[in-house]
Amino acid sequence: FAEKNKGHRSSPGCFGYPLSIFFIVINEFCERFSYYGMRAVLVLYFKYFLSWDDNLATAIYHTFVALCYLTPILGALVADSWLGKFKTIVYLSIVYTIGQTVLSVGSINDMLDQNKDGVPDDPKIPIALSMVGLVLIALGTGGIKPCVAAFGGDQFEDHQEKQRTRFFSIFYLSINAGSLISTIVTPILRELQCGIHTTQQCYPLAFGIPAVLMAVALLVFIAGSTMYKKVEPQGNIMIRxxxxxxxxxxxxxxxxxxxxxxxxxxxxxxxxxxxxxxxxQIKMVLKVLFLYIPLPMFWALFDQQGSRWTLQATTMNGDFTVNPILIIIMVPVVDAVLYPLIKKCHINFTPLRKMTVGMLLAALAFVAAALVQIQIDKTLPVFPMDGESQIKVINLGNENAAIKFTDTLPPVNVASSASVCVVNNCRLYLTICICIMNSIVFKRVFCLLRFISNMNSTVNITMSNTVFTEVTYLSVTNYTAFKRGSMMIKVDSDTFHCNTTSMTFGYGSAYTIILEGCNNDSLSLGYVEDIEPNTINMAWQIPQYFIITCAEVVFSVTGLSFSYSQAPANMKSVLQAGWLLTVAVGNIIVLIIAGASKLSEQWAEYVLFASLLVGVTIIFAIMAYFYTYVDPAEVEAQFNEDENKREEKVDSQIKVLSLMQHRD
Structure with missing residues (x-):
């Protein structure tokens, strides 16, 4: 008995639970804050800081997530074979913290912009630092994933199965509590303006705070060291x-x-x-791993919340965080109300049946996303196709103007103080002195604004701490991203100073603001709407988030508990790694399907994913029907009992032989 429990410590209890698990839960909260906080703005960082397009940003995002869920195999191997779960968590958390720090440093524009012009001198540097940081993060977070949950399960005694089951629900609540707070805080931090020489959206702070929280997670985990029950590594079980x-x-x-x-x-x-x-024991593990084969399709849909659904939200009007809030509400409701109610109705709602329902709900969520996308597509501006061009013509004169392009196109009339947008599949020729021409290049994030001066003096324009210097008569500034809403606009010259409050600008809009004059310190403005604001409110995403949250509760929480309960004592980290591996494969599926489908409409891609998941769910339901639940502890106890009987039989035979020899 002493040898079997070597390295174990008796943890003080609290409300029937080992006190050590509270350190683990707090550690998980901080670590998940760090991970999800960074991930909440990652695809936007790719798109707006590194200037990658939607497809590349999505591809790199899912590659990173896949790597985060591939490395658990390495973590499980190290933990079960050499270091044990405790040391593996500590060492890889250090790697994790370094990765978060490197990513934060890579997003500091001032370090990379020696000419102070707002553009990094070598764009390869932030990309290189970002990729190194993400690889270290993937190694750290992936390496500790199979260890933390299993390490928490190790803190319970055999008679505390009920507490252990509830621990996984508490554990998952801590994950989503960290996710909830971080996905609210980090986007706010990102929206702040920071910088020494040039201002930028504050990605260094949005990534830096998660780095600090990861360091806190490490310190909290180490603080509970003396209370943990530390199961010594059982040898190289995975290789065996x-x-x-x-x-x-x-x-x-x-x-x-x-x-x-x-x-x-x-x-x-x-x-x-x-x-x-x-x-x-291997038979038990293989039975569960066989069931895992269809599961990656669920994660292929689920993890698109951070890529496609986030990009969908950038074309909508509004700003809120839904999934973590719903998780905080739904986990206790499902655990304490829904499941007991189903049990009272004498329905045998087994773990595998719960997971089947979760998969169907995820497919339904993507159908809801497709319906929302169809409505969004109706409001999006029409962009020129390949071989076409687009030009905005603004008449700053006091009279109407007729513009002739070529002999093959009819003349275009532009009224005074109005604009017209012309799309043509050939080259455009314009020669007119009272019009300002500029092609529109924009990003549908918040709103984009530019200024045209119709004032005879050279002026400086200030709007929301952004200064446009020496804007001359009939000159136009570049488009600049601003927060939605109204802002104070100030215009200064050598002879006058005036200001006014702008109109309210909406999400995704683009405006040309005409400086028309200054009268008694009051600035007169004109507005040309280049791109209309997003009109579909983000609230329409609530149904899809609610449905997929319900799917996550009945699928993921159940899957964590199921994986632990069906694993032999010395293979729990291995089976946890197998569970997490399904997430990695799911993200790889996104890359394959999105690249191979070649669907031009996003709603069609959503429907494709939903259809594939329904087909996979049917296969999983059939597999689950034939699965037989086992109790690894009983199986191992049976083997121990048989071993004891064999030893007793051998002992009795030895005694008989001894007696016979003694008689001889």
Whole structure:
């Protein structure tokens, strides 16, 4: 008994739970704040700081997420074979913190902009730093993923199965509490303006705060060190499992002739070399891993909340965070109300049935997203296709103007103080002195504004701490991104100073603001709407977020508990890594399908993913129907009992032989 429990410490209790788990829960809260806070603005960082297009930003985002869920295999191998869960969590958390710091440093524009012109001198530097930081983050967060939940489960005694089950719900609540706060805070931090020489959206702070929280998570985890029950690594179990499987396969094909009798299970062909308990444990793991095969399709849909759904939101009007809030509400409601109610109705709602329902709900969420996307597409501006061009013509004169392009196109009349947008599939020729021409290049984030001066003096324009210097008569500034809403506009020259409050600008809009004159310190403005504001409110995303949140509660929380309950004692981290591996494969599926489908309409891609998940769910339901639940503790106890009987039999035989020798 002493040898078996070597390295274990008795943890003080609190409300029937080991006190040590509270350190683990707090650590998980801080770590998830760090991860989801960084991830909340990551695709926007790719698009607006690194200037990548939607497809590249989406591809890199899902590649990063896939890497985060591939590295758990490495973490499980290290934890179960060499370092143990505690040391693995500590060491990889240090790597994690370094990665968050590198990513934050890579987003500091001032360090990379020696000419102070707002543009990095070498754009490869922020990209390189960002990629190094993301790789370290993926190694850190992925490496500790299979260890933290399993380490928390290790803190309970065998008679605390009820507390252990509730721990996983509390554990998942801490994940979503950290996610909730971080996904509210980090976008606010990103919107701040920061910088020494040039202002920028404050990605250094949005990434820096998660780095600090990751350091806090590490310190909190270490603080509970003396209370933890630390299970010593059980040897290189993963390699033993692989070797046992390979031997069974080889032995089976080696003895394919009919003279060798069939065996109940193909793993039984390893009996000649490996003990039966290990073979039985591998059978349990393989049964669960076989069930995991269809699961990546769920994650392929679920993780698009951070990519496609985020980009969908940038074409809508509004700003809110839904999923983590719903998780905080839904987990206790489902756990304390819905499941007991279903049980009272005498419905056998098994874990695998819960997961099946979760998969169907995720498909339904994507149908809702497709319906929203169809409505958004009706409001989006029409952009020129390949071989076409687009020009905005603004008449700053006092009379109407007729513009002639070529002999093949009819003349265009532009009224005084009005504008016209012309799209043509050939080159445009314009020669007119009272009009200002400028092609529109914009990003549909917040709003984009530019100024045209119709004032005879050279002026400086200030709007929301952004200064446009020496704007001359009939000159036009570049488009600049501003927050939505109204702002104070100030115009200064050598002879006058005037200001006024602008109109209210909406999400995704683009305006040309005409400086028409200054009268008694009051600035007169004209407005030309280049791109109308987004009109579909983000509230229309609530149904899809609500549905996919319900899907997450019944699928992911159940899956975590199911993975732990069906795993042998010495293979829990391995099975947790297998569960997390399904998330990685799901993100790889996104890359494959999005790249291969070539669908021009985003709503059609949503429907495609939903249809694929429905088909996969049917397969999973059939597999789940034939699954037999096991209790690993009972199986291991049976083997221990049989082993004790064998030892007693051997002892009795030895005693008999001793007596016989004594008589002789």
């Amino acid at each position: 499992v692989v070797k046992c499987i390979v031997f069974a396969v080889r032995n089976r094909f080696k003895h394919r002739s009919k003279q060798y009798p069939k065996r109940e299970h193909w793993m039984d062909w390893a009996n000649e070399k490996y003990d039966k308990q290990l073979i039985a």
